Amino acid sequence: xxxxxxxxxxxxxxxxxxxxxxxxxxxxxxxxxxxxxxxxxxxxxxxxxxxxxxxxxxxxxxxxxxxxxxxxxxxxxxxxxxxxxxxxxxxxxxxxxxxxxxxxxxxxxxxxxxxxxxxxxxxxxxxxxxxxxxxxxxxxxxxxxxxxxxxxxxxxxxxxxxxxxxxxxxxxxxxxxxxxxxxxxxxxxxxxxxxxxxxxxxxxxxxxxxxxxxxxxxxxxxxxxxxxx
Numbered sequence: 001x002x003x004x005x006x007x008x009x010x011x012x013x014x015x016x017x018x019x020x021x022x023x024x025x026x027x028x029x030x031x032x033x034x035x036x037x038x039x040x041x042x043x044x045x046x047x048x049x050x051x052x053x054x055x056x057x058x059x060x061x062x063x064x065x066x067x068x069x070x071x072x073x074x075x076x077x078x079x080x081x082x083x084x085x086x087x088x089x090x091x092x093x094x095x096x097x098x099x100x101x102x103x104x105x106x107x108x109x110x111x112x113x114x115x116x117x118x119x120x121x122x123x124x125x126x127x128x129x130x131x132x133x134x135x136x137x138x139x140x141x142x143x144x145x146x147x148x149x150x151x152x153x154x155x156x157x158x159x160x161x162x163x164x165x166x167x168x169x170x171x172x173x174x175x176x177x178x179x180x181x182x183x184x185x186x187x188x189x190x191x192x193x194x195x196x197x198x199x200x201x202x203x204x205x206x207x208x209x210x211x212x213x214x215x216x217x218x219x220x221x222x223x224x225x226x227x228x229x
Contacts, residue, residue: 006047007126009040010119011156017113018160022167023177023226034109041091044116048084051075080122087119123153166226169193178221181207201225 020029052075055066065071075081090112097105127149134140170177170193177195179187184205189196196202203209204225210218 002047002050003126003129006043007123009043010122010126012036013040013113013116014120014156015159017117018163019223019227020110020113022163022171024221024223029106029109037090037109037113038094040116041088041094044084044087044119045091048081048088051080051084083118083121087116089115120156163227166195166229170195177226178205178223181205181218195226195229198229201229 016033020033024033052072053068054075055064055071056074057063058065065074093108093112097108100108131140131145134145173191173193174187176187184207189202189206201222204220204222205218207218
């Protein structure tokens with residue numbers, strides 16, 4: 001159950017982090033996502049500590065190792081500990097945040113998330129653990145299981161590449177993809193980038209259009225539309 005939860009946390013960070021960096025402007029990041037970042041920081045630290053006490057199956061004897069000293073020695077000498085230690089670094093932003101101004105806090109909150117993404121290297125091993133778990137209940141269809149893994153990583157890769165593409169198409173041209181409504185025409189529409197030519201994106205931000213639609217708030221940054229496009 002804990003492995004399943006950690007898998008979901010890693011998946012969440014792998015998907016949301018590129019969106020946070022390349023699509024969400026710092027000042028328009030929902031507070032709920034920032035709170036989740038803090039929550040997951042504590043989850044990663046907890047998981048890192050728990051692994052010092054977690055028994056493991058010896059590859060040679062297939063026996064469960066319960067000795068605390070052997071568990072700690074194996075964990076400290078593994079790549080898993082290095083990955084977990086790096087993923088825990090963002091926790092230090094909590095004590096240093098009061099020392100930073102608003103712009104610096106936005107940079108720290110956004111780019112520290114990249115360090116959490118190193119845990120994506122755990123996913124292949126977690127899929128193998130899932131396979132072993134399923135094999136206890138019966139044979140596993142190898143081709144189907146392998147196709148599920150390929151599909152998972154393909155969709156994850158598409159998400160990250162899409163965010164990178166959007167970021168390269170906008171962040172290299174403008175400082176803020178969601179400027180104040182009164183600056184939108186000059187800052188966005190006058191720039192030569194595909195986003196400015198996509199009416200699905202621009203119509204919900206262009207005050208000349210969105211103010212005519214009572215159901216549209218021109219002050220809302222359409223981050224969901226950015227991601228979808």
